[in-house]
Amino acid sequence: MIRIVALGGTVNDKSMTEKALRYAARQAEKAGAVVDVFGGEYLTTLPHYGGPGHQDGAGTEMIEAVRKADGILIAAPGYHGTVSGVVKNALDFLEDLSGDTRPYLHARAVGLIATAAGEQASMGTLTTLRAIIHALRGWPTPMGATIKAMPDLFDDAGNCTDPRTSAQLEMVGEQVVMGARSLKLGSEA
Numbered sequence: 001m002i003r004i005v006a007l008g009g010t011v012n013d014k015s016m017t018e019k020a021l022r023y024a025a026r027q028a029e030k031a032g033a034v035v036d037v038f039g040g041e042y043l044t045t046l047p048h049y050g051g052p053g054h055q056d057g058a059g060t061e062m063i064e065a066v067r068k069a070d071g072i073l074i075a076a077p078g079y080h081g082t083v084s085g086v087v088k089n090a091l092d093f094l095e096d097l098s099g100d101t102r103p104y105l106h107a108r109a110v111g112l113i114a115t116a117a118g119e120q121a122s123m124g125t126l127t128t129l130r131a132i133i134h135a136l137r138g139w140p141t142p143m144g145a146t147i148k149a150m151p152d153l154f155d156d157a158g159n160c161t162d163p164r165t166s167a168q169l170e171m172v173g174e175q176v177v178m179g180a181r182s183l184k185l186g187s188e189a
């Protein structure tokens with residue numbers, strides 16, 4: 001079984017970033033993976049990692065899911081040209097995996113999605129996400145999605161109305177499963 005953890009979103013309860021994440025997650029499921037989603041509602045309850053409100057046990061569900069995962073999907077909005085604080089804070093929690101036998105994102109494929117009002121911020125955010133994933137020893141997929149935030153990009157059922165967007169998200173969802181399978185086989189060899 002291939003396990004994928006999908007994390008991302010914003011404080012916005014109609015977050016387009018989270019809809020993009022869930023769309024890619026559905027593709028990963030179609031490709032045979034089991035996916036756990038940690039969306040904006042969950043991420044915004046996390047305290048600042050290591051700060052005064054950070055108590056033992058914070059983020060445990062997410063950390064345990066990533067610990068067992070073979071691949072990760074991450075979706076972040078571009079805020080002032082880069083990864084939003086809510087998503088970066090969630091990624092900071094992966095520090096809790098530093099002492100594992102598979103530390104951080106070792107041997108995990110990582111599919112990345114960046115959303116923004118403009119192309120410059122979505123590209124900058126994707127590049128920053130890739131740098132973060134390399135620092136965490138993860139393996140970014142060849143395709144990374146840069147999504148231009150537009151009204152009605154997704155309908156209420158989560159279907160995508162724009163072919164450029166859906167094509168990118170489908171590729172990211174498929175590639176994260178392909179990468180996860182390959183890395184799992186390679187690690188067991």
Ligand SMILES: Cc1cc2nc3c(=O)[nH]c(=O)nc-3n(C[C@H](O)[C@H](O)[C@H](O)COP(=O)(O)O)c2cc1C
Nearest residue numbers: 010012015016017077079080081115116117118121
């Ligand atoms: C604080 C803040 C900063 C933002 N900065 C940028 C930016 O620098 N460039 C840009 O294109 N869009 C920017 N945006 C727009 C977001 O990227 C856009 O709202 C996001 O992709 C979609 O958000 P949602 O998931 O909440 O729907 C910003 C939005 C906020 C709230």
